[in-house]
Amino acid sequence: MSTEMTHTAETQNPADKTLFGFWLYIMTDCVLFASLFATYAVLRNNTFGGPGGGELFSLPFVLTETLILLTSSFTMGLAMLASRGRAKRQVAYWLGITFLLGLAFLVLEVSEFRHLAHEGNSWRRSGFLSAFFTLVSTHGLHITVGLTWIAAMIVKVYRSGLSGHTIRRLTMLSMFWHFLDIIWIFIFTVVYLMGVL
Amino acid sequence: MARLMDRSSDVGKHTLKAYVSGFVLSVALTLGAYAIVYAHVHSGHVVISHAVVIVSVLAFAPVQMVVQLLFFLHLGAENKPRWRQMTLIFAVLVVLIVVVGSLWIMRNLDYRMTPKQINQYMYDQADGGL
Numbered sequence: 001m002s003t004e005m006t007h008t009a010e011t012q013n014p015a016d017k018t019l020f021g022f023w024l025y026i027m028t029d030c031v032l033f034a035s036l037f038a039t040y041a042v043l044r045n046n047t048f049g050g051p052g053g054g055e056l057f058s059l060p061f062v063l064t065e066t067l068i069l070l071t072s073s074f075t076m077g078l079a080m081l082a083s084r085g086r087a088k089r090q091v092a093y094w095l096g097i098t099f100l101l102g103l104a105f106l107v108l109e110v111s112e113f114r115h116l117a118h119e120g121n122s123w124r125r126s127g128f129l130s131a132f133f134t135l136v137s138t139h140g141l142h143i144t145v146g147l148t149w150i151a152a153m154i155v156k157v158y159r160s161g162l163s164g165h166t167i168r169r170l171t172m173l174s175m176f177w178h179f180l181d182i183i184w185i186f187i188f189t190v191v192y193l194m195g196v197l
Numbered sequence: 198m199a200r201l202m203d204r205s206s207d208v209g210k211h212t213l214k215a216y217v218s219g220f221v222l223s224v225a226l227t228l229g230a231y232a233i234v235y236a237h238v239h240s241g242h243v244v245i246s247h248a249v250v251i252v253s254v255l256a257f258a259p260v261q262m263v264v265q266l267l268f269f270l271h272l273g274a275e276n277k278p279r280w281r282q283m284t285l286i287f288a289v290l291v292v293l294i295v296v297v298g299s300l301w302i303m304r305n306l307d308y309r310m311t312p313k314q315i316n317q318y319m320y321d322q323a324d325g326g327l
Contacts, residue, residue, distance in 0.1 A: 020280060020281065023281050023284065024284060027284050027285065027287070027288040028288075030288045030289075030291075030292055031288065031291050031292065031295070033292075034291065034292035034295040034296055035295055037292075037296055038295050038296045038298075038299035038300070039299075041296060041299065041300055042299055042300060042303045059231070059234070059235060059238075063227070063231055066227055067224065067227065070220070070223055070224060070227065071220075073220075073223075073265070073269060074216060074219070074220040074269075077216040077219070077220075077269055078213075078216065080211065081211060081212075081213060081216065084211060175270060178265060178269040178270050179270075181265065181269075182262050182265055182266070185227075185258050185261050185262060185265075186258050186262075188227070188230075188258075189230060189254060189255065189257065189258040190255075190258075193230060193231070193234045193254050194251065194254065194255070196234060196238055197234060197237065197238070197247070197250060197251060197254070
């Protein structure tokens with residue numbers, strides 16, 4: 001028992017400490033999203049005479065967004081797998097695919113926002129729409145940060161190869177990206193699927 | 198040390214198999230929840246009762262979360278002491294308290310006060326200043 005305690009990589013290796021610190025950041029980000037989900041859940045019926053989710057959301061459109069983001073989470077995993085085999089070009093390739101899928105997701109999201117605002121259903125319309133825009137665009141903002149990070153990592157991998165330091169950063173990036181997909185599962189379920197019911 | 202490594206379950210390992218299974222399961226769960234809602238809406242809300250649909254759709258999300266935590270974030274392969282699992286459980290607890298607590302309080306408020314009373318109360322509060 002005592003040897004198990006002293007030999008655990010989690011507490012001994014400084015690289016793992018960095019990863020654990022990043023994991024803690026992600027957990028606190030979960031709490032941020034929890035407050036936005038709570039606000040949305042409370043305000044979802046406060047449409048102020050305006051349209052509700054059933055009239056505004058298109059299910060096939062959201063399913064497309066969801067599958068694109070899910071696939072990007074998978075390709076991020078493939079990039080991590082390639083980094084373990086120290087295959088530099090492959091890592092850059094999968095990161096590139098992940099970037100394009102993430103960008104496609106973001107473009108779809110922004111086009112949905114533009115469409116809603118164009119029809120007069122912006123965040124000013126009702127409490128429901130304020131909560132909707134805040135929750136979904138906070139996720140979108142995280143995606144934007146993630147895309148910038150992916151682009152920076154592609155350059156980094158090409159320039160300086162796969163050092164231990166770079167692989168650690170890649171691991172944090174993949175954690176962040178998988179986390180964003182998990183948050184999206186809940187947006188997909190709570191906002192869109194429940195919205196049309 | 199080797200014994201410690203062996204104990205980590207196959208699910209959490211960084212293998213192509215883990216990522217592919219995670220992806221296939223996630224797609225299946227997404228399409229499953231989608232199909233239930235789609236069928237319900239297009240059948241004119243008659244095939245299954247509304248409450249059953251809501252509960253089953255809401256149940257799909259945590260299942261998919263667990264699938265991705267295991268297959269994408271390799272949470273099952275973590276060595277002891279499992280700090281990530283512990284902090285995750287704590288975060289889930291806080292999330293549930295915030296979400297369920299907010300809904301509970303607001304529902305209670307809605308039940309006990311009329312909109313006019315709520316408005317008057319908020320007006321009085323604002324009148325008192327910060």
